Amino acid sequence: MKLYIPALVAVLAFALTGCGGGGKPAAEATSKPTASATAKQRAIVPDLVGKSALEAKSHLDKLNYRARFFGPDGQSWSAKTQVDDTVLTVSTSPAAGGFSGNDFVDVRVNISEKEFLTGATARAAAKDVADAEANIARRYTYSCGVYGPGHEYKSFEEVWGSGDYKDGGEACEIKILGISPSSKPDLLPSEQKLVDDVAARGVAIKSPGETFGRIMNLCAKLDNTWGATYMDKPTTPESRAEAAVALTICPDAPHAAELQNTVNSPRVADGTMVVGQAMEPGTWKTKPGVKGCYWSRSAGDGTILANDIIDFAPDGVTVTVNAGEGFKSSRCGVWVKIG
Structure with a gap:
Protein backbone atom coordinates (compact mmCIF):
# COMPACT_ATOMS: atom_id res chain seq x y z
CA MET A 1 0.00 0.00 0.00
CA LYS A 2 2.81 2.46 0.79
CA LEU A 3 4.38 1.74 -2.60
CA TYR A 4 1.51 3.57 -4.45
CA ILE A 5 1.33 6.80 -2.39
CA PRO A 6 4.13 8.67 -4.23
CA ALA A 7 2.61 7.87 -7.60
CA LEU A 8 -0.80 9.10 -6.53
CA VAL A 9 0.68 12.40 -5.29
CA ALA A 10 2.46 12.88 -8.61
CA VAL A 11 -0.73 12.33 -10.58
CA LEU A 12 -2.58 14.84 -8.44
CA ALA A 13 0.18 17.43 -8.83
CA PHE A 14 0.13 17.07 -12.62
CA ALA A 15 -3.63 17.55 -12.71
CA LEU A 16 -3.41 20.70 -10.64
CA THR A 17 -0.67 22.37 -12.68
CA GLY A 18 -1.85 21.34 -16.20
CA CYS A 19 0.22 20.03 -19.02
CA GLY A 20 1.70 23.41 -20.01
CA GLY A 21 2.61 24.37 -16.51
CA GLY A 22 2.32 27.86 -15.02
CA GLY A 23 -1.12 28.58 -16.64
CA LYS A 24 -3.64 30.90 -14.99
CA PRO A 25 -6.67 29.54 -13.28
CA ALA A 26 -9.69 29.14 -15.49
CA ALA A 27 -11.48 31.95 -13.64
CA GLU A 28 -8.60 34.31 -14.40
CA ALA A 29 -8.21 33.21 -18.05
CA THR A 30 -11.64 34.68 -18.97
CA SER A 31 -11.56 38.47 -19.89
CA LYS A 32 -13.29 40.85 -17.49
CA PRO A 33 -16.56 42.40 -18.85
CA THR A 34 -16.06 45.90 -20.43
CA ALA A 35 -18.62 48.62 -21.06
CA SER A 36 -20.31 47.88 -24.39
CA ALA A 37 -21.55 51.45 -24.75
CA THR A 38 -20.00 54.93 -24.43
CA GLU A 115 -41.48 76.73 -44.83
CA PHE A 116 -39.44 77.79 -41.83
CA LEU A 117 -37.02 79.89 -43.88
CA THR A 118 -39.88 81.56 -45.72
CA GLY A 119 -41.62 82.30 -42.44
CA ALA A 120 -38.40 83.52 -40.82
CA THR A 121 -37.95 86.03 -43.63
CA ALA A 122 -41.53 87.20 -43.20
CA ARG A 123 -41.12 87.47 -39.43
CA ALA A 124 -37.93 89.48 -39.84
CA ALA A 125 -39.69 91.81 -42.27
CA ALA A 126 -42.66 92.14 -39.90
CA LYS A 127 -40.31 93.02 -37.05
CA ASP A 128 -38.63 95.67 -39.18
CA VAL A 129 -42.05 97.15 -39.97
CA ALA A 130 -43.08 97.04 -36.29
CA ASP A 131 -39.85 98.78 -35.28
CA ALA A 132 -40.36 101.43 -37.96
CA GLU A 133 -43.98 102.00 -36.88
CA ALA A 134 -42.87 102.35 -33.26
CA ASN A 135 -40.38 105.03 -34.30
CA ILE A 136 -42.41 106.53 -37.13
CA ALA A 137 -41.86 110.14 -36.09
CA ARG A 138 -38.15 109.72 -36.77
CA ARG A 139 -38.84 108.93 -40.41
CA TYR A 140 -39.93 112.41 -41.39
CA THR A 141 -38.32 115.75 -42.03
CA TYR A 142 -39.97 118.82 -43.55
CA SER A 143 -38.04 121.24 -45.70
CA CYS A 144 -39.60 124.71 -45.79
CA GLY A 145 -38.65 128.03 -47.34
CA VAL A 146 -38.85 129.47 -50.82
CA TYR A 147 -35.30 130.77 -51.15
CA GLY A 148 -32.06 128.93 -50.57
CA PRO A 149 -31.87 125.44 -49.04
CA GLY A 150 -34.69 126.21 -46.62
CA HIS A 151 -35.04 125.00 -43.08
CA GLU A 152 -35.72 121.50 -41.80
CA TYR A 153 -38.28 120.52 -39.20
CA LYS A 154 -39.01 117.16 -37.59
CA SER A 155 -42.81 117.44 -37.48
CA PHE A 156 -45.60 119.54 -38.86
CA GLU A 157 -46.14 120.89 -35.34
CA GLU A 158 -42.63 122.34 -35.52
CA VAL A 159 -43.49 123.87 -38.87
CA TRP A 160 -46.58 125.59 -37.39
CA GLY A 161 -44.45 127.41 -34.85
CA SER A 162 -41.80 128.49 -37.32
CA GLY A 163 -41.19 131.73 -39.18
CA ASP A 164 -41.54 129.79 -42.43
CA TYR A 165 -45.16 129.08 -41.58
CA LYS A 166 -45.96 132.66 -40.59
CA ASP A 167 -44.28 134.08 -43.69
CA GLY A 168 -46.64 132.20 -46.03
CA GLY A 169 -45.17 131.17 -49.35
CA GLU A 170 -44.98 127.73 -50.84
CA ALA A 171 -45.78 124.49 -49.10
CA CYS A 172 -43.17 122.50 -47.23
CA GLU A 173 -41.79 119.27 -48.66
CA ILE A 174 -41.72 116.11 -46.59
CA LYS A 175 -38.98 113.50 -46.88
CA ILE A 176 -39.03 109.95 -45.56
CA LEU A 177 -35.62 109.01 -44.19
CA GLY A 178 -34.17 111.74 -46.37
CA ILE A 179 -35.89 110.52 -49.53
CA SER A 180 -38.77 112.07 -51.44
CA PRO A 181 -41.96 109.99 -51.00
CA SER A 182 -42.29 109.76 -54.78
CA SER A 183 -39.07 107.72 -54.79
CA LYS A 184 -40.10 105.49 -51.87
CA PRO A 185 -42.79 102.97 -52.80
CA ASP A 186 -42.43 100.84 -49.65
CA LEU A 187 -44.75 102.77 -47.35
CA LEU A 188 -45.48 101.55 -43.84
CA PRO A 189 -48.96 100.11 -43.22
CA SER A 190 -50.10 103.25 -41.38
CA GLU A 191 -48.84 105.40 -44.28
CA GLN A 192 -50.45 103.18 -46.89
CA LYS A 193 -53.74 103.38 -45.00
CA LEU A 194 -53.88 107.13 -45.65
CA VAL A 195 -53.40 106.47 -49.35
CA ASP A 196 -56.11 103.80 -49.26
CA ASP A 197 -58.46 106.28 -47.56
CA VAL A 198 -57.97 108.65 -50.50
CA ALA A 199 -58.68 105.83 -52.94
CA ALA A 200 -61.83 104.93 -51.00
CA ARG A 201 -63.14 108.39 -51.88
CA GLY A 202 -63.14 107.46 -55.57
CA VAL A 203 -59.68 108.72 -56.49
CA ALA A 204 -57.39 106.67 -58.75
CA ILE A 205 -53.93 106.44 -57.16
CA LYS A 206 -51.07 106.78 -59.61
CA SER A 207 -48.23 106.95 -57.11
CA PRO A 208 -48.85 105.98 -53.45
CA GLY A 209 -45.69 107.81 -52.39
CA GLU A 210 -46.73 111.06 -54.06
CA THR A 211 -50.24 110.87 -52.62
CA PHE A 212 -48.87 110.27 -49.13
CA GLY A 213 -46.45 113.17 -49.55
CA ARG A 214 -49.22 115.58 -50.54
CA ILE A 215 -51.34 114.56 -47.53
CA MET A 216 -48.47 115.18 -45.13
CA ASN A 217 -47.54 118.45 -46.82
CA LEU A 218 -51.13 119.68 -46.43
CA CYS A 219 -50.82 119.14 -42.68
CA ALA A 220 -47.56 121.08 -42.48
CA LYS A 221 -48.44 124.16 -44.54
CA LEU A 222 -50.69 125.28 -47.40
CA ASP A 223 -49.29 126.42 -50.72
CA ASN A 224 -49.79 130.19 -51.10
CA THR A 225 -47.44 131.04 -53.97
CA TRP A 226 -47.56 132.74 -57.35
CA GLY A 227 -50.06 135.39 -56.27
CA ALA A 228 -52.77 132.86 -55.41
CA THR A 229 -53.60 131.52 -52.00
CA TYR A 230 -54.60 127.92 -51.41
CA MET A 231 -58.23 129.04 -51.22
CA ASP A 232 -57.99 130.75 -54.61
CA LYS A 233 -57.09 127.52 -56.38
CA PRO A 234 -59.67 125.22 -57.98
CA THR A 235 -60.33 121.90 -56.29
CA THR A 236 -60.37 118.46 -57.86
CA PRO A 237 -61.75 115.17 -56.54
CA GLU A 238 -58.16 114.30 -55.68
CA SER A 239 -57.40 117.52 -53.77
CA ARG A 240 -60.68 117.30 -51.84
CA ALA A 241 -60.05 113.68 -50.86
CA GLU A 242 -56.50 114.46 -49.77
CA ALA A 243 -57.70 117.42 -47.67
CA ALA A 244 -60.28 115.18 -45.98
CA VAL A 245 -57.67 112.54 -45.14
CA ALA A 246 -55.18 115.18 -43.95
CA LEU A 247 -57.75 116.36 -41.41
CA THR A 248 -57.78 112.88 -39.85
CA ILE A 249 -54.13 113.25 -38.82
CA CYS A 250 -53.88 116.99 -38.17
CA PRO A 251 -57.35 118.20 -37.10
CA ASP A 252 -55.68 120.83 -34.89
CA ALA A 253 -53.67 122.43 -37.71
CA PRO A 254 -53.89 126.26 -37.72
CA HIS A 255 -55.22 126.00 -41.28
CA ALA A 256 -57.74 123.23 -40.56
CA ALA A 257 -60.62 125.55 -41.51
CA GLU A 258 -59.21 125.96 -45.02
CA LEU A 259 -58.87 122.20 -45.39
CA GLN A 260 -62.44 121.69 -44.18
CA ASN A 261 -63.68 124.38 -46.56
CA THR A 262 -61.97 122.56 -49.42
CA VAL A 263 -63.83 119.37 -48.46
CA ASN A 264 -67.22 121.02 -48.01
CA SER A 265 -67.14 123.73 -50.67
CA PRO A 266 -65.52 122.77 -53.96
CA ARG A 267 -64.04 125.48 -56.18
CA VAL A 268 -63.85 125.83 -59.97
CA ALA A 269 -62.00 128.35 -62.09
CA ASP A 270 -63.00 130.20 -65.24
CA GLY A 271 -63.57 127.94 -68.21
CA THR A 272 -66.16 125.82 -69.98
CA MET A 273 -67.55 122.78 -68.22
CA VAL A 274 -70.48 120.38 -68.03
CA VAL A 275 -72.50 120.60 -64.83
CA GLY A 276 -72.51 117.22 -63.13
CA GLN A 277 -69.02 116.40 -64.37
CA ALA A 278 -66.38 119.07 -63.81
CA MET A 279 -68.81 121.17 -61.79
CA GLU A 280 -71.43 120.06 -59.27
CA PRO A 281 -75.07 121.17 -59.59
CA GLY A 282 -76.00 123.85 -57.10
CA THR A 283 -75.39 127.51 -56.25
CA TRP A 284 -71.95 129.03 -56.86
CA LYS A 285 -70.48 132.39 -55.97
CA THR A 286 -67.38 134.37 -56.93
CA LYS A 287 -65.14 136.31 -54.58
CA PRO A 288 -66.26 139.86 -53.80
CA GLY A 289 -65.17 142.67 -56.06
CA VAL A 290 -65.06 140.91 -59.43
CA LYS A 291 -64.90 143.15 -62.51
CA GLY A 292 -65.73 142.44 -66.17
CA CYS A 293 -67.08 138.98 -65.31
CA TYR A 294 -68.98 137.10 -68.02
CA TRP A 295 -70.92 133.89 -67.39
CA SER A 296 -73.48 131.83 -69.31
CA ARG A 297 -75.62 128.73 -68.84
CA SER A 298 -76.54 126.66 -71.87
CA ALA A 299 -78.80 123.70 -72.67
CA GLY A 300 -77.47 120.48 -74.08
CA ASP A 301 -78.08 121.69 -77.65
CA GLY A 302 -76.14 124.89 -77.01
CA THR A 303 -79.12 127.17 -76.47
CA ILE A 304 -78.24 129.97 -74.04
CA LEU A 305 -80.46 129.64 -70.98
CA ALA A 306 -79.05 132.66 -69.16
CA ASN A 307 -75.99 134.87 -69.26
CA ASP A 308 -74.64 138.17 -67.96
CA ILE A 309 -71.73 140.55 -68.11
CA ILE A 310 -70.89 142.02 -64.73
CA ASP A 311 -68.99 145.29 -64.82
CA PHE A 312 -68.37 145.30 -61.08
CA ALA A 313 -69.87 143.27 -58.22
CA PRO A 314 -68.66 144.35 -54.75
CA ASP A 315 -70.40 141.38 -53.13
CA GLY A 316 -69.51 138.89 -55.85
CA VAL A 317 -71.68 137.12 -58.44
CA THR A 318 -74.04 134.22 -57.65
CA VAL A 319 -75.28 131.65 -60.20
CA THR A 320 -77.30 128.45 -59.81
CA VAL A 321 -76.63 125.65 -62.32
CA ASN A 322 -78.35 122.30 -62.96
CA ALA A 323 -77.07 118.88 -63.97
CA GLY A 324 -76.58 118.46 -67.72
CA GLU A 325 -76.20 122.17 -68.43
CA GLY A 326 -73.13 123.79 -69.85
CA PHE A 327 -71.47 126.57 -67.86
CA LYS A 328 -68.95 129.07 -69.09
CA SER A 329 -67.24 131.95 -67.36
CA SER A 330 -64.36 134.34 -68.02
CA ARG A 331 -62.68 137.00 -65.88
CA CYS A 332 -64.79 135.84 -62.95
CA GLY A 333 -61.99 134.17 -61.02
CA VAL A 334 -62.76 131.26 -58.74
CA TRP A 335 -66.32 130.09 -58.11
CA VAL A 336 -67.09 128.51 -54.72
CA LYS A 337 -70.08 126.27 -54.18
CA ILE A 338 -72.26 127.69 -51.41
CA GLY A 339 -75.37 125.56 -51.70
Whole structure:
Protein backbone atom coordinates (compact mmCIF):
# COMPACT_ATOMS: atom_id res chain seq x y z
CA MET A 1 0.00 0.00 0.00
CA LYS A 2 2.81 2.46 0.79
CA LEU A 3 4.38 1.74 -2.60
CA TYR A 4 1.51 3.57 -4.45
CA ILE A 5 1.33 6.80 -2.39
CA PRO A 6 4.13 8.67 -4.23
CA ALA A 7 2.61 7.87 -7.60
CA LEU A 8 -0.80 9.10 -6.53
CA VAL A 9 0.68 12.40 -5.29
CA ALA A 10 2.46 12.88 -8.61
CA VAL A 11 -0.73 12.33 -10.58
CA LEU A 12 -2.58 14.84 -8.44
CA ALA A 13 0.18 17.43 -8.83
CA PHE A 14 0.13 17.07 -12.62
CA ALA A 15 -3.63 17.55 -12.71
CA LEU A 16 -3.41 20.70 -10.64
CA THR A 17 -0.67 22.37 -12.68
CA GLY A 18 -1.85 21.34 -16.20
CA CYS A 19 0.22 20.03 -19.02
CA GLY A 20 1.70 23.41 -20.01
CA GLY A 21 2.61 24.37 -16.51
CA GLY A 22 2.32 27.86 -15.02
CA GLY A 23 -1.12 28.58 -16.64
CA LYS A 24 -3.64 30.90 -14.99
CA PRO A 25 -6.67 29.54 -13.28
CA ALA A 26 -9.69 29.14 -15.49
CA ALA A 27 -11.48 31.95 -13.64
CA GLU A 28 -8.60 34.31 -14.40
CA ALA A 29 -8.21 33.21 -18.05
CA THR A 30 -11.64 34.68 -18.97
CA SER A 31 -11.56 38.47 -19.89
CA LYS A 32 -13.29 40.85 -17.49
CA PRO A 33 -16.56 42.40 -18.85
CA THR A 34 -16.06 45.90 -20.43
CA ALA A 35 -18.62 48.62 -21.06
CA SER A 36 -20.31 47.88 -24.39
CA ALA A 37 -21.55 51.45 -24.75
CA THR A 38 -20.00 54.93 -24.43
CA ALA A 39 -21.26 57.59 -22.11
CA LYS A 40 -23.34 58.92 -24.99
CA GLN A 41 -24.92 55.55 -25.58
CA ARG A 42 -25.75 55.18 -21.92
CA ALA A 43 -27.56 58.57 -21.82
CA ILE A 44 -31.32 58.22 -21.89
CA VAL A 45 -33.12 60.30 -24.52
CA PRO A 46 -35.48 62.64 -22.63
CA ASP A 47 -39.08 63.36 -23.51
CA LEU A 48 -38.86 66.32 -25.91
CA VAL A 49 -42.25 66.11 -27.64
CA GLY A 50 -44.04 69.46 -27.59
CA LYS A 51 -40.92 71.40 -26.72
CA SER A 52 -39.46 73.93 -29.10
CA ALA A 53 -36.67 72.80 -31.35
CA LEU A 54 -34.36 75.18 -29.47
CA GLU A 55 -35.18 73.47 -26.16
CA ALA A 56 -34.75 70.02 -27.71
CA LYS A 57 -31.35 70.99 -29.10
CA SER A 58 -30.27 72.41 -25.74
CA HIS A 59 -31.29 69.23 -23.86
CA LEU A 60 -29.51 66.97 -26.34
CA ASP A 61 -26.37 69.12 -26.34
CA LYS A 62 -26.09 68.63 -22.59
CA LEU A 63 -26.21 64.85 -23.14
CA ASN A 64 -23.51 65.10 -25.83
CA TYR A 65 -25.97 64.29 -28.58
CA ARG A 66 -26.34 66.24 -31.78
CA ALA A 67 -29.88 66.91 -32.95
CA ARG A 68 -30.75 66.20 -36.58
CA PHE A 69 -33.98 67.87 -37.62
CA PHE A 70 -36.49 66.46 -40.08
CA GLY A 71 -39.66 68.08 -41.41
CA PRO A 72 -43.11 66.46 -41.68
CA ASP A 73 -42.11 65.40 -45.20
CA GLY A 74 -39.15 63.43 -43.86
CA GLN A 75 -36.65 65.78 -45.48
CA SER A 76 -33.66 66.62 -43.32
CA TRP A 77 -32.77 70.19 -42.47
CA SER A 78 -29.42 71.71 -43.34
CA ALA A 79 -27.06 71.87 -40.37
CA LYS A 80 -26.54 75.57 -41.17
CA THR A 81 -30.18 76.49 -40.56
CA GLN A 82 -30.69 77.91 -37.09
CA VAL A 83 -34.00 76.86 -35.56
CA ASP A 84 -35.97 79.11 -33.25
CA ASP A 85 -38.73 78.74 -30.69
CA THR A 86 -41.46 78.74 -33.35
CA VAL A 87 -40.43 75.21 -34.41
CA LEU A 88 -41.93 72.43 -32.28
CA THR A 89 -40.78 68.88 -31.67
CA VAL A 90 -43.22 66.19 -32.86
CA SER A 91 -41.20 63.04 -32.11
CA THR A 92 -37.66 61.75 -31.62
CA SER A 93 -35.76 58.68 -32.72
CA PRO A 94 -34.90 57.02 -30.40
CA ALA A 95 -38.07 57.83 -28.49
CA ALA A 96 -38.04 59.10 -24.92
CA GLY A 97 -36.43 56.59 -22.55
CA GLY A 98 -34.36 54.95 -25.30
CA PHE A 99 -30.66 55.03 -26.10
CA SER A 100 -28.93 56.21 -29.27
CA GLY A 101 -26.26 54.01 -30.78
CA ASN A 102 -24.35 56.99 -32.19
CA ASP A 103 -23.82 60.72 -31.77
CA PHE A 104 -27.23 61.72 -33.18
CA VAL A 105 -30.83 61.90 -32.12
CA ASP A 106 -33.27 62.48 -34.98
CA VAL A 107 -35.84 65.13 -34.12
CA ARG A 108 -38.97 65.39 -36.27
CA VAL A 109 -40.46 68.89 -36.18
CA ASN A 110 -43.77 70.40 -37.26
CA ILE A 111 -42.52 72.38 -40.26
CA SER A 112 -40.28 71.85 -43.26
CA GLU A 113 -37.04 73.76 -43.60
CA LYS A 114 -38.34 75.63 -46.67
CA GLU A 115 -41.48 76.73 -44.83
CA PHE A 116 -39.44 77.79 -41.83
CA LEU A 117 -37.02 79.89 -43.88
CA THR A 118 -39.88 81.56 -45.72
CA GLY A 119 -41.62 82.30 -42.44
CA ALA A 120 -38.40 83.52 -40.82
CA THR A 121 -37.95 86.03 -43.63
CA ALA A 122 -41.53 87.20 -43.20
CA ARG A 123 -41.12 87.47 -39.43
CA ALA A 124 -37.93 89.48 -39.84
CA ALA A 125 -39.69 91.81 -42.27
CA ALA A 126 -42.66 92.14 -39.90
CA LYS A 127 -40.31 93.02 -37.05
CA ASP A 128 -38.63 95.67 -39.18
CA VAL A 129 -42.05 97.15 -39.97
CA ALA A 130 -43.08 97.04 -36.29
CA ASP A 131 -39.85 98.78 -35.28
CA ALA A 132 -40.36 101.43 -37.96
CA GLU A 133 -43.98 102.00 -36.88
CA ALA A 134 -42.87 102.35 -33.26
CA ASN A 135 -40.38 105.03 -34.30
CA ILE A 136 -42.41 106.53 -37.13
CA ALA A 137 -41.86 110.14 -36.09
CA ARG A 138 -38.15 109.72 -36.77
CA ARG A 139 -38.84 108.93 -40.41
CA TYR A 140 -39.93 112.41 -41.39
CA THR A 141 -38.32 115.75 -42.03
CA TYR A 142 -39.97 118.82 -43.55
CA SER A 143 -38.04 121.24 -45.70
CA CYS A 144 -39.60 124.71 -45.79
CA GLY A 145 -38.65 128.03 -47.34
CA VAL A 146 -38.85 129.47 -50.82
CA TYR A 147 -35.30 130.77 -51.15
CA GLY A 148 -32.06 128.93 -50.57
CA PRO A 149 -31.87 125.44 -49.04
CA GLY A 150 -34.69 126.21 -46.62
CA HIS A 151 -35.04 125.00 -43.08
CA GLU A 152 -35.72 121.50 -41.80
CA TYR A 153 -38.28 120.52 -39.20
CA LYS A 154 -39.01 117.16 -37.59
CA SER A 155 -42.81 117.44 -37.48
CA PHE A 156 -45.60 119.54 -38.86
CA GLU A 157 -46.14 120.89 -35.34
CA GLU A 158 -42.63 122.34 -35.52
CA VAL A 159 -43.49 123.87 -38.87
CA TRP A 160 -46.58 125.59 -37.39
CA GLY A 161 -44.45 127.41 -34.85
CA SER A 162 -41.80 128.49 -37.32
CA GLY A 163 -41.19 131.73 -39.18
CA ASP A 164 -41.54 129.79 -42.43
CA TYR A 165 -45.16 129.08 -41.58
CA LYS A 166 -45.96 132.66 -40.59
CA ASP A 167 -44.28 134.08 -43.69
CA GLY A 168 -46.64 132.20 -46.03
CA GLY A 169 -45.17 131.17 -49.35
CA GLU A 170 -44.98 127.73 -50.84
CA ALA A 171 -45.78 124.49 -49.10
CA CYS A 172 -43.17 122.50 -47.23
CA GLU A 173 -41.79 119.27 -48.66
CA ILE A 174 -41.72 116.11 -46.59
CA LYS A 175 -38.98 113.50 -46.88
CA ILE A 176 -39.03 109.95 -45.56
CA LEU A 177 -35.62 109.01 -44.19
CA GLY A 178 -34.17 111.74 -46.37
CA ILE A 179 -35.89 110.52 -49.53
CA SER A 180 -38.77 112.07 -51.44
CA PRO A 181 -41.96 109.99 -51.00
CA SER A 182 -42.29 109.76 -54.78
CA SER A 183 -39.07 107.72 -54.79
CA LYS A 184 -40.10 105.49 -51.87
CA PRO A 185 -42.79 102.97 -52.80
CA ASP A 186 -42.43 100.84 -49.65
CA LEU A 187 -44.75 102.77 -47.35
CA LEU A 188 -45.48 101.55 -43.84
CA PRO A 189 -48.96 100.11 -43.22
CA SER A 190 -50.10 103.25 -41.38
CA GLU A 191 -48.84 105.40 -44.28
CA GLN A 192 -50.45 103.18 -46.89
CA LYS A 193 -53.74 103.38 -45.00
CA LEU A 194 -53.88 107.13 -45.65
CA VAL A 195 -53.40 106.47 -49.35
CA ASP A 196 -56.11 103.80 -49.26
CA ASP A 197 -58.46 106.28 -47.56
CA VAL A 198 -57.97 108.65 -50.50
CA ALA A 199 -58.68 105.83 -52.94
CA ALA A 200 -61.83 104.93 -51.00
CA ARG A 201 -63.14 108.39 -51.88
CA GLY A 202 -63.14 107.46 -55.57
CA VAL A 203 -59.68 108.72 -56.49
CA ALA A 204 -57.39 106.67 -58.75
CA ILE A 205 -53.93 106.44 -57.16
CA LYS A 206 -51.07 106.78 -59.61
CA SER A 207 -48.23 106.95 -57.11
CA PRO A 208 -48.85 105.98 -53.45
CA GLY A 209 -45.69 107.81 -52.39
CA GLU A 210 -46.73 111.06 -54.06
CA THR A 211 -50.24 110.87 -52.62
CA PHE A 212 -48.87 110.27 -49.13
CA GLY A 213 -46.45 113.17 -49.55
CA ARG A 214 -49.22 115.58 -50.54
CA ILE A 215 -51.34 114.56 -47.53
CA MET A 216 -48.47 115.18 -45.13
CA ASN A 217 -47.54 118.45 -46.82
CA LEU A 218 -51.13 119.68 -46.43
CA CYS A 219 -50.82 119.14 -42.68
CA ALA A 220 -47.56 121.08 -42.48
CA LYS A 221 -48.44 124.16 -44.54
CA LEU A 222 -50.69 125.28 -47.40
CA ASP A 223 -49.29 126.42 -50.72
CA ASN A 224 -49.79 130.19 -51.10
CA THR A 225 -47.44 131.04 -53.97
CA TRP A 226 -47.56 132.74 -57.35
CA GLY A 227 -50.06 135.39 -56.27
CA ALA A 228 -52.77 132.86 -55.41
CA THR A 229 -53.60 131.52 -52.00
CA TYR A 230 -54.60 127.92 -51.41
CA MET A 231 -58.23 129.04 -51.22
CA ASP A 232 -57.99 130.75 -54.61
CA LYS A 233 -57.09 127.52 -56.38
CA PRO A 234 -59.67 125.22 -57.98
CA THR A 235 -60.33 121.90 -56.29
CA THR A 236 -60.37 118.46 -57.86
CA PRO A 237 -61.75 115.17 -56.54
CA GLU A 238 -58.16 114.30 -55.68
CA SER A 239 -57.40 117.52 -53.77
CA ARG A 240 -60.68 117.30 -51.84
CA ALA A 241 -60.05 113.68 -50.86
CA GLU A 242 -56.50 114.46 -49.77
CA ALA A 243 -57.70 117.42 -47.67
CA ALA A 244 -60.28 115.18 -45.98
CA VAL A 245 -57.67 112.54 -45.14
CA ALA A 246 -55.18 115.18 -43.95
CA LEU A 247 -57.75 116.36 -41.41
CA THR A 248 -57.78 112.88 -39.85
CA ILE A 249 -54.13 113.25 -38.82
CA CYS A 250 -53.88 116.99 -38.17
CA PRO A 251 -57.35 118.20 -37.10
CA ASP A 252 -55.68 120.83 -34.89
CA ALA A 253 -53.67 122.43 -37.71
CA PRO A 254 -53.89 126.26 -37.72
CA HIS A 255 -55.22 126.00 -41.28
CA ALA A 256 -57.74 123.23 -40.56
CA ALA A 257 -60.62 125.55 -41.51
CA GLU A 258 -59.21 125.96 -45.02
CA LEU A 259 -58.87 122.20 -45.39
CA GLN A 260 -62.44 121.69 -44.18
CA ASN A 261 -63.68 124.38 -46.56
CA THR A 262 -61.97 122.56 -49.42
CA VAL A 263 -63.83 119.37 -48.46
CA ASN A 264 -67.22 121.02 -48.01
CA SER A 265 -67.14 123.73 -50.67
CA PRO A 266 -65.52 122.77 -53.96
CA ARG A 267 -64.04 125.48 -56.18
CA VAL A 268 -63.85 125.83 -59.97
CA ALA A 269 -62.00 128.35 -62.09
CA ASP A 270 -63.00 130.20 -65.24
CA GLY A 271 -63.57 127.94 -68.21
CA THR A 272 -66.16 125.82 -69.98
CA MET A 273 -67.55 122.78 -68.22
CA VAL A 274 -70.48 120.38 -68.03
CA VAL A 275 -72.50 120.60 -64.83
CA GLY A 276 -72.51 117.22 -63.13
CA GLN A 277 -69.02 116.40 -64.37
CA ALA A 278 -66.38 119.07 -63.81
CA MET A 279 -68.81 121.17 -61.79
CA GLU A 280 -71.43 120.06 -59.27
CA PRO A 281 -75.07 121.17 -59.59
CA GLY A 282 -76.00 123.85 -57.10
CA THR A 283 -75.39 127.51 -56.25
CA TRP A 284 -71.95 129.03 -56.86
CA LYS A 285 -70.48 132.39 -55.97
CA THR A 286 -67.38 134.37 -56.93
CA LYS A 287 -65.14 136.31 -54.58
CA PRO A 288 -66.26 139.86 -53.80
CA GLY A 289 -65.17 142.67 -56.06
CA VAL A 290 -65.06 140.91 -59.43
CA LYS A 291 -64.90 143.15 -62.51
CA GLY A 292 -65.73 142.44 -66.17
CA CYS A 293 -67.08 138.98 -65.31
CA TYR A 294 -68.98 137.10 -68.02
CA TRP A 295 -70.92 133.89 -67.39
CA SER A 296 -73.48 131.83 -69.31
CA ARG A 297 -75.62 128.73 -68.84
CA SER A 298 -76.54 126.66 -71.87
CA ALA A 299 -78.80 123.70 -72.67
CA GLY A 300 -77.47 120.48 -74.08
CA ASP A 301 -78.08 121.69 -77.65
CA GLY A 302 -76.14 124.89 -77.01
CA THR A 303 -79.12 127.17 -76.47
CA ILE A 304 -78.24 129.97 -74.04
CA LEU A 305 -80.46 129.64 -70.98
CA ALA A 306 -79.05 132.66 -69.16
CA ASN A 307 -75.99 134.87 -69.26
CA ASP A 308 -74.64 138.17 -67.96
CA ILE A 309 -71.73 140.55 -68.11
CA ILE A 310 -70.89 142.02 -64.73
CA ASP A 311 -68.99 145.29 -64.82
CA PHE A 312 -68.37 145.30 -61.08
CA ALA A 313 -69.87 143.27 -58.22
CA PRO A 314 -68.66 144.35 -54.75
CA ASP A 315 -70.40 141.38 -53.13
CA GLY A 316 -69.51 138.89 -55.85
CA VAL A 317 -71.68 137.12 -58.44
CA THR A 318 -74.04 134.22 -57.65
CA VAL A 319 -75.28 131.65 -60.20
CA THR A 320 -77.30 128.45 -59.81
CA VAL A 321 -76.63 125.65 -62.32
CA ASN A 322 -78.35 122.30 -62.96
CA ALA A 323 -77.07 118.88 -63.97
CA GLY A 324 -76.58 118.46 -67.72
CA GLU A 325 -76.20 122.17 -68.43
CA GLY A 326 -73.13 123.79 -69.85
CA PHE A 327 -71.47 126.57 -67.86
CA LYS A 328 -68.95 129.07 -69.09
CA SER A 329 -67.24 131.95 -67.36
CA SER A 330 -64.36 134.34 -68.02
CA ARG A 331 -62.68 137.00 -65.88
CA CYS A 332 -64.79 135.84 -62.95
CA GLY A 333 -61.99 134.17 -61.02
CA VAL A 334 -62.76 131.26 -58.74
CA TRP A 335 -66.32 130.09 -58.11
CA VAL A 336 -67.09 128.51 -54.72
CA LYS A 337 -70.08 126.27 -54.18
CA ILE A 338 -72.26 127.69 -51.41
CA GLY A 339 -75.37 125.56 -51.70
